[in-house]
Amino acid sequence: MEKRVKERREGLPELPNAEKGKVILRFAPNPNGPLSFGHGRGVVINSQYAETYDGKLILRFDDTDTSRKPPLPLAYEQIPEEIEWLAGFKPHLTIMASDRIEVYYEHAVKMLKMGAGYICTCSADEFKQFRVAKSNCPCRDNSSEKNMQGWEKMLDGTYSPGDAVVRVKTDMANKNPALRDWPAFRMQDTITNPHPRKEIGSKYRVWPLLDFQSAVEDHLQGVTHIIRGKDLMDSTRKQVLLYEHFNWEYPETIYWGRVKVHEFGGFSTSEMRKDIEAGIWSGWDDPCLPTMATLRRRGIDPIAFRDFWIELGLTQKDIAVPLSSLFAHNTKKIDATAPRLSFVRNPDAISVGIDADERMSSISVKSHPKEDIGMRKISFDWNERGTDIYIENEDSTANADIGMRLKDWCDIGPIAEGFSQMTSLEPATELAKIHWVAKGGASPATLMRPEGKQLHTIEGLLENHDFPIGTIVQLERVGYARIEKDGNLIYTHD
RNA sequence: GCUCGCGUAGUGUAGCGGUCCAUCAUGAAGGCCUCUCGAGCCUUCGACUCGGGUUCAAAUCCCGGCGCGAGCACCA
Structure with missing residues (x-):
């Protein structure tokens, strides 16, 4: 009997009805802030399919809410960079909904003239009653002339925000209450809350809602596949009901x-933005925040982040994943190129006694135990008794009686009054191997380590090095960390 | 309340009528290797939400229950 090994599907499933070279996808964030951790999924899945099918990826800024989720100017610049970092290429086309308001207006007018929509002057509460009761609101019977008059009143400001909306006619008896005559346009007070893009500012009073804007734009851009969260199923x-009015074909949706x-x-x-403005966080790349900026800063490899999302796949299950899952991918990407370096927390000065004939001016240590990525040099200053080093307080107290192995250098005997005699250059296997730094060979540095919403700042002595800013190193017996602009460290993960 | 969706090892996934006493990864436990509590290698552990039905045959199809999530915004 032979055991058959079943073929296991690798990567993402095939896209339904996808023809190579003709696939058009879009990633449509609200630019009310830079990209978050969660946006990564949209970037990765869409860009991966765009590549697989030799298709196009559109970046669309859905910036049509000027008051509740006002766009952040910074986001318009940062998001494209973040996409390029993660996807490995620039979006093939970038669209801003706020540039396309008049296009949406044209479609609104078309819809009103067709009798497929109407101007509704009921309040939100009043309409809710109709929705619950499955009955038509009086505005539903407006003639198209009356609707056009209402539309003009919205545009010219006769109406104020809250006075009127444009609704898409569906069916008030539709068994799904979410679909009953849904709103397509509302008014916003853009005098009080101008759109942050200067060229838009207070130019428009009437703004499309997502369902309308997105639906029309997807059609106009020829989007073939929409991949979105299942919270957007309704x-x-x-949108399918709107497409039926226009006689359009809805994209494949996953x-x-x-x-x-x-x-x-x-x-x-929105919450992060508020807290950043309040000074609770240092910025969008605060070590504690779940943003893409923070991930980059902490030394997460974009490929590892991609692998993470691709592994989660495209299921409709609601899932909860530990960050360690991302870290496992990241370790695979960074370990081979991460130079080893010693970082001593809670340093204890130890004087190491060494006979004069065994003193060397420096030793050379491999930067990586397996990979050939160079050597680092540790120099010593000698005095009458020997030389001074620092080790972690925890190590010196735990091993004071028996001595220890100074990794990559020598064994030392028991510590008494801050002094320990070197016993051997060769390692005695029974001793604990600890890391250390030479007195003149290290500088004070801090390691920022986020733990949930808490940031721990760990002081210590970092072995001198000449690695450039941004290098991801592995601190011996501590974990991976990235070298920051000021020479300090930010913790990547274990 | 109405509507919609989901339910495979601790976590995440593959499988979607027989080749499944169910894949892979991660995790945990043990071992090997190694001058790091890292990496690598090996072994082990561990799952089809429940109940009916259809069928020669169900993780896979149907119905119902249960659990979880989402929509019913003049947010995206």
Whole structure:
């Protein structure tokens, strides 16, 4: 009997009805902040499919809410960079919804003239009653002339925000309440809350809602496949009803479920923005925040982040993943190129006694135990008794009675009054191997280590080095860390 | 309340009627290797939400229950 090994599908599943070279995908974030951890999924999945099918990826800024989720100017610049970092290429086309308001207006007018939509002057509460009761609101019977008059009143400011909306006619008896005559346009007070893009500012009073804007734009751009969260399933259903009015064909749509990262409970872009402005966080790349900027800063490899998302796949299950899953991917990417370096926390000065004939001016240590990525040199200053080093307090107390192995150098005997005699250059296997730095060969540095919403700042002595800013190193017996601009360290992961 | 969706080892996934006493990764435990508590290698552990039905045959199809999540915003 032979055991058959079943073929296991690798990577993402095939896209339905996808023809190589003709696939058009889009990634449509709200630029109310730079990209978050969760946006990574949209970037990775869409860009991966674009590559696989030799298709196009459109970046669309859905910036149509000027008051609740106002766009952040910085985001328009940072998001494209973040996409390029993660996807490995620039979007083939970038669109801003705020540039396309008049196009949406044309479609609104078309819809009103067709009798497929109407101006509704009911309040949100009033309409809710109709929605619950499955009955038509009085505005539903407006003639198209009356609707056009209403539309003009919205545009010219006769109406104020809250007075009127444009609704898409579906069916008030639709068994899914979410689909009943849904709103397509509302008014916004752009005098009080101008759109942050200067060229838009207070130019428009009437703004499309996502379901309308996105639906029209997807059609106009020839989007063939929409990949979105399953919380948008009803959005798809609303849009399909709109497409039927226009006689358009809706793109293939694929959904993913909700992802929660254990370590990051309860962060939203709006909340982060508020807290950054309040000074709670140092910026969008604060070590504690679940943003792509922070991931980059902490030394997460973009390929590892891609692998992480691709492994999660495209299921509609709601999942909760630990950050360690991403870290496992990252270790695979960075370990081979991460130079080893010693970082001594809670340093204890130890004087090491060495006979004069065994003193060398320096030793050379491999930067990586397996890979050939160079050597580092550790120099010593000698005095009458020997030389001074620092080791972690925890190590010196734990091993004071028996001595220890100074990794890559020598064994030392028991420590008494800050002094220990070197016993051998060759390692005695029974001794604990600890890391250390030479007195003149290290400089004070801090290691920033985020733990949930807490940032721990660990002081220590970092072995001297000449690695450039941004190098990801492995601190012996501590973990991976990235060298920051000021020479300090930010913790990557274990 | 109405509507929609999901439910495979601790976690995440593959499988989607027989080749499944169910894949792979991660995790945990043990071992090997190694001058790091890192990497690598090996072994082990561990799952089809429940109940009916259809069928010669169900993780896979159907119905119901249960659990979880989402939508019903003049947010995206």
